[in-house]
Amino acid sequence: MPLDIKSSVEGTTGRLKLAGELDGASAPAVRTEVEKMLTNKLDRLVLLVEELSFMASAGLRIIIFAKQRQPQLKIYVVKPQEPIVETLKKTGFYDAVYVQDSEPGEAAAQ
């Protein structure tokens, strides 16, 4: 299933909605989108992944890339499907990002 990518930046929050399958073929487009978003100084990067059905390690590398580019960035992973939660846990990402069922409220950026 091709990957659908939608992004927006509002203030210091970047939102990236991913639907479909994120693999080595689709990852470069995601990374380009994240790079564009990070031309702004962001406090939060919110990954809306409810409709993301597959994520390879290429997706993890994009998260590392974003954190290395802007270490202050808080990364939220919203509504990941169970297999993606497992991937985040196995690789130690689960405790390094905010995994939650809804988008962060304004207070979360404080």
Add this chain to the structure above:
Amino acid sequence: MPGSDGPSLAVAPQAPCLMNEITLPGTLDSLEPIRDYVAQNAAQAGLDKSAVYKLCLAVDEIATNIVMHGYEEAGLSGDIVIAAGKVDNSFQIHLRDHGRAYDPDAHEQPADTDLDLPLEDRRIGGLGILLAKDSVDDLQYASGPDGNVHRFVVNLRQDSQ
């Protein structure tokens, strides 16, 4: 040119012949059809949804390495031959290629302590092999004059045989 001999390479020693073999170009565009092939055959073999996903992940990670490191970085081109089938009490996927040898055991994986590091201090490499190995019961590799073979083994539960 190495990597252009197509699907005629012999199966590596001791590799059982599997069914339903297909040949795809060794490019990133083949990752999705490879996952589709794995998912379809694994589901038919009786693997549950979670095991199917994990097998797809393992095969995808290694296929990505074959394309990126075995073919593209080495300046080679060629195919990936994929086969699936039941062997004794296991379901297996075999990936064969003619690229530069890419032994998953020969590449450093993140240590447990690395996985606890803050993301900004993490190294990029090794996560794919970690996921591939962790997602199947066994991942075997052999390389020889006839090419490279990765074997993904998922042990079948009694009720899925």
